[in-house]
Amino acid sequence: xxxxxxxxxxxxxxxxxxxxxxxxxxxxxxxxxxxxxxxxxxxxxxxxxxxxxxxxxxxxxxxxxxxxxxxxxxxxxxxxxxxxxxxxxxxxxxxxxxxxxxxxxxxxxxxxxxxxxxxxxxxxxxxxxxxxxxxxxxxxxxxxxxxxxxxxxxxxxxxxxxxxxxxxxxxxxxxxxxxxxxxxxxxxxxxxxxxxxxxxxxxxxxxxxxxxxxxxxxxxxxxxxxxxxxxxxxxxxxxxxxxxxxxxxxx
Amino acid sequence: xxxxxxxxxxxxxxxxxxxxxxxxxxxxxxxxxxxxxxxxxxxxxxxxxxxxxxxxxxxxxxxxxxxxxxxxxxxxxxxxxxxxxxxxxxxxxxxxxxxxxxxxxxxxxxxxxxxxxxxxxxxxxxxxxxxxxxxxxxxxxxxxxxxxxxxxxxxxxxxxxxxxxxxxxxxxxxxxxxxxxxxxxxxxxxxxxxxxxxxxxxxxxxxxxxxxxxxxxxxxxxxxxxxxxxxxxxxxxxxxxxxxxxxxxxxxxxxxxxxxxxxxxxxxxxxxxxxxxxxxxxxxxxxxxxxxxxxxxxxxxxxxxxxxxxxxxxxx
Numbered sequence: 001x002x003x004x005x006x007x008x009x010x011x012x013x014x015x016x017x018x019x020x021x022x023x024x025x026x027x028x029x030x031x032x033x034x035x036x037x038x039x040x041x042x043x044x045x046x047x048x049x050x051x052x053x054x055x056x057x058x059x060x061x062x063x064x065x066x067x068x069x070x071x072x073x074x075x076x077x078x079x080x081x082x083x084x085x086x087x088x089x090x091x092x093x094x095x096x097x098x099x100x101x102x103x104x105x106x107x108x109x110x111x112x113x114x115x116x117x118x119x120x121x122x123x124x125x126x127x128x129x130x131x132x133x134x135x136x137x138x139x140x141x142x143x144x145x146x147x148x149x150x151x152x153x154x155x156x157x158x159x160x161x162x163x164x165x166x167x168x169x170x171x172x173x174x175x176x177x178x179x180x181x182x183x184x185x186x187x188x189x190x191x192x193x194x195x196x197x198x199x200x201x202x203x204x205x206x207x208x209x210x211x212x213x214x215x216x217x218x219x220x221x222x223x224x225x226x227x228x229x230x231x232x233x234x235x236x237x238x239x240x241x242x243x244x245x246x247x248x249x250x251x
Numbered sequence: 252x253x254x255x256x257x258x259x260x261x262x263x264x265x266x267x268x269x270x271x272x273x274x275x276x277x278x279x280x281x282x283x284x285x286x287x288x289x290x291x292x293x294x295x296x297x298x299x300x301x302x303x304x305x306x307x308x309x310x311x312x313x314x315x316x317x318x319x320x321x322x323x324x325x326x327x328x329x330x331x332x333x334x335x336x337x338x339x340x341x342x343x344x345x346x347x348x349x350x351x352x353x354x355x356x357x358x359x360x361x362x363x364x365x366x367x368x369x370x371x372x373x374x375x376x377x378x379x380x381x382x383x384x385x386x387x388x389x390x391x392x393x394x395x396x397x398x399x400x401x402x403x404x405x406x407x408x409x410x411x412x413x414x415x416x417x418x419x420x421x422x423x424x425x426x427x428x429x430x431x432x433x434x435x436x437x438x439x440x441x442x443x444x445x446x447x448x449x450x451x452x453x454x455x456x457x458x459x460x461x462x463x464x465x466x467x468x469x470x471x472x473x474x475x476x477x478x479x480x481x482x483x484x485x486x487x488x489x490x491x492x493x494x495x496x497x498x499x500x501x502x503x504x505x506x507x508x509x510x511x512x513x514x515x516x517x518x519x520x521x522x523x524x525x526x527x528x529x530x531x532x533x534x535x536x537x538x539x540x541x542x543x544x545x546x547x548x549x550x551x552x553x554x555x556x557x558x559x560x561x562x563x564x565x566x567x
Contacts, residue, residue, distance in 0.1 A: 043420040044391040143294050169418060170294035170446045172461065173553050174560060177507050184491040199447070200421050204510035205490075223511055234510075236421055236449075243422045 006070075009034045009161050009192035010055060014064035017050050024050040026215035027064065032208075034160070037183060037193045039203045041235075042212030043243040048196055049165075051212070055194070056163055057081045069160045082110070085154035088165035092150030095139035099130065102138060103153060110157035117156075124152045144175030151182055155191065162186065164195040168202065180205050200236035209235070211242050218242050259284050259319060259409050259440040260305065266313030267300055274300040276463040278314070282442060282456075287435045289454035290444040291556070297463040298444040299339055302413045305442070306336040319408055332360065335407030337398050339414040339444075345387025349378055349397055352386050353404060360405030371400045373433055392423030399430065409440040416445055428453045448553040459556050466559040471552055478550035478558060481524040483531065484512040486544040496538045500531060507557065514554060515545075 010032040017025040024047045032038045042048045053059040055068050057077030066073040069083035093102045100121065107117035125131045128148055138146060147167060154162055164183075168176045180202070187193050187207075195206065203209050204223045211219040219226055219242060223235055230238045260282035267275040275297045282288045290298050303309045305318055307327040316323045321330050343352045353375075357364050364371075374396050381389060386397060395415055402410060412431075416424040428450065435441055443454070451457045451471045459466040459474065467474055485506075487493045494513055497506045504516045517527045528545045535543035 043422050166418070172293035172296075172560065173448060173557050174507075175293075180508055181491075181494070184494070188491055198418065198420055198424075201449070201510045205508060239421050240425055243420065 007034050008032070008067075009036070010038075010066070010068050010194065012055070012064070012066040015051070015054065015061050015066050016063045017047075017054060017059065018062045023215050025054065025061070028212070028215075028217045030210055030217060030220055032161075032192055032194060034192055035187055035190045037187050037195065037205070037207045039206030039209035040194060040196050040212070041203055041209055041239065042196075046212040046243065047215040048212055052163060052165065052194075052196070055080075056084060056086060082157075083160050085157070085159035085162035086165075087150050087154040087162070087167055089147075089167060089169040090165075093138045093146060093153065096137060098135050098137055099125070099141075099149065100134045102149075103156065106153050106156050112157060120156055124156070128152060144171050144178070147171055147175070148179060148182060151179065155186060159191070161192040161194060164193065166196055166198065168197065168199065176202075200234065200239055203235040203239075211239060213243050257283055258317075259286070260288075260442065261317040262301075262305075262314070263316070264314030265301075265304070265311050265316055267297075267304065267309070267311050273463050275304075275311070278465055280458055280465065280468060282440065284440055285435070285438050287431060287441045287443070287453070287455045289451055289457040290442070290460050291446075291448060291451050291457050291552070292444075292460035293446050295462070296460045298460060299413055301460075302336070302338075302411050302442075302444065306334050306411050307331055332405065333408050335402040335405070335410040337402040337410070337412045337415055339417065341394055341398065343386045343394070343398055343401060346385060348383050348385055349389070350382045352397060353400055356401040357404045362405045364404065367404050367406055370406060370437070371403050374400050374403075374430055390423075391419045392426065395419060395423070395427060396430070399427075403434075407439075409442065410434070412441065412443040414444050414446065416447065416450065424450070448551070448556060451552045457552075459552075459559065461556075461560045466556065474555050475550050475552050478555045480516055480520075481527060482548050482550045482554060483515040483517075483524075483528060484509070484544075484546050484548045485515050485531070485535070486512045487535070487540045487542050489540070493535070493540055493543065496535060496540065497531070500534050502527075502530070505557075509553075514548075 008031050013029050014027045015025060016027050028051065040048055054061050054073055055066060057073060057080035060074060068080045071079040071083065073080065103121050104117055125134060130149065133141060151167065168179050171179065183193050197203065206223065208222050210217045226238060230241065232238045258281050262278050262280045265275055265278040278301065292298055304311050304323060305316055307323050307330050310324050318330055319333055323330065347355065353364055378393060378396055381393060386394065389397065416427055431441055454471065456468065456470050457474065458468045485493065485497060494506060494508060497503060497513055497515060502518050504518045507514045515531065524547045528547060532543055532545045
């Protein structure tokens with residue numbers, strides 16, 4: 001870690017990204033604390049994906065600064081990639097590999113020793129109650145299990161921050177809640193969780209949330225404080241009020 | 252039982268398998284003319300298979316389905332002109348413009364965009380500023396609106412929308428449902444599926460579907476009310492520890508996170524709700540949650556869904 005402040009997992013100051021004349025991310029400033037569950041909300045096309053690509057070291061910003069797990073997004077993006085985990089609804093595991101093969105593959109990518117992989121695999125599958133599925137192809141697992149497994153695999157190298165992009169889309173309501181309990185568990189162990197979702201009730205599971213509108217962060221705080229400030233009963237209502245889409249163009 | 256003229260869809264003992272996987276198991280549902288009817292359930296519940304059968308794209312293995320008076324296994328060609336279908340996956344031509352997609356779908360059915368203008372105008376007006384944009388370059392919400400236009404352009408008598416709001420943000424979802432309300436007002440029968448439980452309230456009646464089976468069919472209000480036992484919300488600042496502690500309470504039946512609260516049900520049948528709330532509050536107080544707030548609450552559709560789905564999916 002090169003940063004002085006070890007209690008801050010993500011630190012963004014005036015972070016901006018332009019594509020030609022279009023400003024996808026427009027001077028966003030926020031901190032995420034270590035061990036926090038941070039909900040990153042916004043309408044489609046508000047700039048969330050661009051911001052996440054910057055914070056995961058995949059895209060350089062145009063201006064502004066950001067440090068992720070103590071590393072600079074301009075100069076240390078390779079370090080960032082080692083220190084974070086990532087899971088999305090669209091892609092998480094290789095469906096034609098078995099559970100064990102997927103875990104070995106990830107372990108290899110993150111330079112874990114064979115010993116570490118073996119030990120962590122056992123622990124993970126035990127925790128998920130998936131021991132008997134170790135030789136099963138991932139495509140044969142129910143969606144809910146795949147998502148829980150993908151989350152655990154994203155944590156295999158014990159990253160300090162995990163980015164979850166719509167992790168629970170389409171999952172049944174019980175599995176969705178079990179998934180959130182895995183998130184809580186990880187956060188309680190000190191992992192920082194940065195999550196996007198279209199389920200507004202899930203926003204209330206987060207410690208704090210931000211709402212992005214047209215590239216800017218228009219609201220930031222605990223769900224309870226935001227509801228009070230906007231005098232609304234639910235995050236859904238607040239979201240609708242803030243996030244009226246002004247353009248129909250994807251970013 | 253309403254006569255055939257009052258029903259747009261009659262599904263009897265319908266079943267479908269893919270190899271050893273049971274996609275649909277003994278489905279029985281009747282949908283009246285002019286209804287806005289929702290199938291609510293997660294991915295893999297069988298919604299898409301059911302819709303594909305109803306729009307004549309695949310054949311059932313068992314039972315039968317009658318749409319607009321025609322059997323979906325026999326009256327295939329007549330039905331295809333009369334039903335509108337919006338598949339779950341974006342199925343328009345990404346390289347054609349908004350306008351070109353619409354004209355193409357109209358021409359396939361021998362219709363013209365101008366003839367249908369009154370029906371699609373409320374939706375098309377929102378798309379008009381992007382008329383010349385490639386469909387592939389539209390935002391998620393706009394793609395959905397264009398797909399809806401294309402499904403309507405031959406003036407169908409019934410509209411099947413498979414997960415039109417999946418992956419779309421909360422604002423666009425709300426706007427989309429407002430459009431469906433307008434279409435319903437024209438008398439069109441609309442059958443829609445969604446994984447979002449909170450959208451059930453937008454439908455006249457809903458069917459809860461999970462792993463190929465129907466868990467219940469009724470109005471959203473009655474489904475929520477059918478939960479059938481006292482439900483409590485529990486709130487405290489330290490949520491995760493609160494969840495773990497509540498689960499350890501000797502009388503706890505179910506404890507689920509629900510927004511910023513927990514939803515709790517009790518094992519005991521003969522204890523008054525006030526008594527349950529007091530007991531739980533006292534227990535949580537002893538466990539160090541001095542701020543625990545326990546209140547009786549009205550169940551939601553999601554509570555009913557979870558109660559009826561029983562065991563969640565098991566791994567192999």
